[in-house]
Amino acid sequence: MIKQISVDERILSANDLAAAENRALLHQHSVHMVNVMAAPGSGKTCLLLAAIRGLKDQVRVGVIEGDIASDIDTVKMRQEGVPAVQINTGGGCHLDALQVRKALEQLPLDEIDLLFVENVGNLICPVGFDLGETTRMAIASIPEGDDKPLKYPSIFHKVDALVISKIDLLPYIAFDLPEYRRLVASIQPELRVFETSVVTGEGISAWVDWLRTLKA
């Protein structure tokens, strides 16, 4: 007899299966994972360092760093006293759930409330890969230009929050912030948006206050 397969049955890819297992593991340890996606040099590491300092004593932070090569960002995280694991993709333009699983096995999950994943700097590839995170966040910096929501709409569609970084550079760069925010709202009207600068400190506490609410 031929076995019938329901058309509603979803065939999960290897990544989706691993992501589901990661999510279950994190839930078991009460860890809230935030997948941070953005272009290279947008300010991911600087913002995560600011978050670690702002959350200190209240929220136990851990970090997974995704880079093509080097452990530069991981060293910075460890210098702040948080557990951090480096994944080098060796050329891959995004992290996948299996790589994250290996990193999770190296972290003291019972000592972490909020786990940031700094994904490989890229606006396209990371968007398609569920890592098992609970929250997805994009960072877009002023020097990248105000046309990015038009050119890379899917990242703005898929995230739970957007940080517009390097806001201190607005006086020096042609960037129409109200128009940019209108474009973002046209993609996802309810998207939570923060404007920050690690140079002046503007907007950091509002963003850190929101991060604090994510603690599992």
Ligand SMILES: Nc1nc2c(ncn2[C@@H]2O[C@H](COP(=O)(O)OP(=O)(O)OP(=O)(O)O)[C@@H](O)[C@H]2O)c(=O)[nH]1
């Ligand atoms: N003016 C200004 N510069 C910033 C700000 N945040 C970061 N930078 C600078 O931007 C550069 C890149 O910052 P990083 O935090 O390393 O960026 P990143 O996204 O982690 O970079 P990759 O991990 O290499 O993709 C550094 O020279 C920072 O000093 C900001 O708010 N204002």
Ligand SMILES: [Mg+2]
């Ligand atoms: Mg970085």
